[in-house]
Amino acid sequence: MLRRPALGLVLAWIVVNAIAAGTARAAPAPLRIGYSDWPGWVAWQIAIDKGWLSEAGLDVKFDWFDYSASMEAFAAGKLDAELLTNGDALVMGAGGARNVMILITDYSNGNDMIVGRPGIKTLADLKGKRIGVEIGLVDHLLLLDGLKKQGMTQNDVTLVNSKTNETPQVLASGQVDAIGAWQPNAGLAMKALPGARPVYTSAQSPGLIYDVMTVNPASISAHRADYIKLLRVWDRVVSYINDPKTQADAVQIMAARVGLAPEKYQQLLAGTHLISIAEAKKIMVKADGLGSLYGSTQNADDFNVRNAVYKQPQKIDGYIEPSLTAAQP
């Protein structure tokens, strides 16, 4: 036994505080949403900063993550909703984290690109060359899409598996002839190696990569009305960014979130096509091809299975819930 009660009290206090430190901040907010560094998701910062969420009667907490950490948190059931790409929503689902896409925030419109070193002018020049890309992720998909249009396949090039945020250094090292990356990495790669230029971008294949809000199905049935309100706030965010009168303020808020100068952020925004509710209604209709979220997600599923990201093809219909978007005025 402790002979000095004071010491015992101190120890007890320390333990209690330690437990409190671990749990106090995790007090449950009705809706918890994870977001990360991508223009279509950073856009939510406008709603947060302007107080539009509470104005709409919503109690929503947005938590900032590293992209893959947000997927871990969602898979562990710690988040109600999460912002990610449609292809990665399938990856999470195949891993056991059931999720349903209820909102399309944007599609990549040039922010994903294949960048060739100086001297490489077109995608066709890459035949037989080495390409640094993070295998299994979106820009691998972009590369295959581009190669297909040139009548080539993956076998016509050599892939070098590279972490996307290291691609600028990989290209500058001269050990590959091109890289596949999204912004800001692609831009940094071109800055680090002047003369390097994009040979294929997501602007040439709109809808190949949709960015979405995906939700835990249990949370939808419990908070359906809240999600409908949340989607209305999204429409307000899109108009605020697209309206020339308020765009500067919008860019200012988004740039501040990621710690970049507003004029530089403007360029990143240009490569992202934000999707209003009116437009989303048309995309969330069942159809083949990249103009539909269903077609695009099917394409991503084929890609994931072919590249052994997971084995079992996913049932696309179960991943998309268009009714909340359709319920918007």
Add this chain to the structure above:
Amino acid sequence: MARSTLFRVLRPLSPRARLVIGVLSFVLPVGLWSLVSYVPAVWHPQVMITDPGSVSYLDVGAHLTRAAYQSELADAKQEGRAPPRGVPANPIYLPSPGEVLKAFYTSFTTPPETRDGQWLHQSLWHSIQIIFWGYVISSLIGVPLGILCGAYAALARVNEPFIEFFRYLPAPAFGALMVAILGIYDGPKIAIIVIGTFFQQVLIIANTTRKLDPALLEAALTLGTRSRQLLTRVVVPAILPDLYRDQRILLGWAWTYLIVAELIGTTSGITWFITQQARYQHFPNVYAAIAMIGIIGLGTDMLLALLGRHLFPWDRSLAKFA
């Protein structure tokens, strides 16, 4: 200071020599860094463009290798176009000491730009709290267990093989598991620090306990100390100065897990600052943040060393070399 007085095996330095050499240990690397940064002849393998001239793909501020710059210059001259201009520069990942110093100042004085943002000192304070709780929780269990393992061979045998195995598992590998158990806020981060520190702690402290001078035990037994008192009255007081030094080293150990810990769950603390600045290649800010961690770590350690000298005035090794 003759050479013979500086290099004597296991002899302390004079106070003056201690101070001068201690200062040199910082002056030398910073001096080298300044030399590389401010004297173009030393390295500067690139050219920073100040005027793109007629070269369409260049922007002001772009970095070009010297060879590429020379060939663009030659082409432009040959064709009678406006030549690009630039100044020798180091790669962007090696900013000069001046730039880093400026970044150090401005990162503290820049107010948070988003409504839910934090000042840098708030982020740092959050990181310090994570370290503190991780270290305290680890020590609450690790120190007593380490002493017991050191004192009783049977306890050591039942614990240490497993701990030896477990300490090789990289703490970050438990990230997703900790998020599943403890949520997305501070819980999993503290847990990673604990996992990273605890297993080393038990082994180090058990080892320290074993190094106790057996003459002390024999003397105590001769004087009629009972077995339980032996631990509380002899072993613990005898190893206390060494234990204190171990704990100082382990605190540094806990710090090294901070960055991986804070990337788990929501990005927070100083790590948020470092990763975000690195993503957009604002390297002066990254270096400044690394320096902050170093200053906090070294500062704490110096304070603890000072405190140690007052707590354990009889410990000679502490006074000489700490």
